[in-house]
Amino acid sequence: MPERARGNVRGDEVPTVWARGRARRGQGPTLSREQIVRAAVELLDAEGADGLSMRRLGAKLGAGATSLYWHVANKDELLELAFDEVMGEVPLVEPSGDWRADLLGFADGMRAMMFRHPWVVALFGTSPNVGPHGLRQSDAAARILVAGGFAVEDVDNAISVVMDYVIGSAATELAWILRVRREGVDVERWTAALQDYLREALKPYPTLWTFWSHGLAMEDEERRDQRYVFGVNRVLDGLETYVARRAERE
Template identity: 35%
Template sequence: MANAERLDRERVIKAAVELLDSDGLDALSTRRLGTVLNSSPNVMYWHVGSMENLVGLATDQVFAELTLAIEGASWRDDLAQTARDLRLLFSRHPWLTEAFSTHPRIHGPAIVRFQNHLLQVCSRAGFEGFDLDWAGASVFTQVLGDAWGRTPSPMPKDRTTTPTEIVEQVRGDLADYPLLLERYEALANADPGTVDEASFEFGLTVLLDGLQARLNQRPPAP
């Protein structure tokens, strides 16, 4: 096996991200990393400390992928683009959803940069005080909720339930709820990718409209 001198913090974090991308958060362990890096599992702790710290380091590593440019025609454009870029990040690294749900104190330079970006865009819009904090947080929460909703449920590898089969399974339970049954059937017959994108854009537009309405409620300047 390789000794500790042949490893460094960057290699361990890179290996952790690759393992998380391929197998998810539950697969991350010092034993798995030791196997990947051909080293003793205990050596990992010399470079990254605890497993919780490693999750934070891996999360911060992928957040560095965000461009975070402020160049739109309006604050709405920049905030919308930030939300879309963040959504793509969650799509590339699905384990981020669970990471933020189970490790709420994740911190690091790239995450701080992202938080500051949200504050800058929302400050440009005119938010102040706690409204400034909450406006940025609402965007992150919107994307996190979308990512959580798109996380597939564990299913046997030899079994895939189609939307039509799901409708048939619940049809009896929805006999007294015709509107709900109608919406189940409509979704079953729609293209999943199109619905997924339209659903996110709908929620994002409603959020931005709500933020604009909040700004419009401000008392006029003296």
């Protein structure tokens, strides 16, 4: 069966799998959508998005690929469902009266989820995050900011600024982590060799050498966490300044 079809429904007739109803009870095989999604997440965690296909997922479930089309029209819809499944792992942060701490908790939860499921990073911005878990998270973040005094028209922009930083920093860190895993990079040898090269190459740039040598010597999980904490707090500083200045103008 072609990837773009399920029964008589074309996969491009709706913008998202969430706009399509579930298969009716009594139709098709007994395999549930929940079983399919859980298995898809496991396959994605093990092999990434390139390792996911309807055929491979069917084999993992002990069912033919055709059985999956009762629930999803194609791989894109499957990725949407998997996306929302892992969004459900992010702790829901309710407004506590301290919008900055709440938003930081939201950001931290998103980052932790991305590190558990690196494949999800590429889906932000390309796959509609409009499933039940995604909408619940967006609503919580919006309520945090509204309670913190952000104007309604600024809420989406503020959430985007925070998420852009979290996604961007995670993507950079994960690119290196996944390369190390995939290629079996000896990080200590790699770092030492790069330092030997840069020690000579950066002689005309002593300030840059100080920065590089310090950064390379600490390029581990602790250093990456420090970099993230520094960055996300500077983003929150900017938002705090913005909302204070807006309040003064009003």
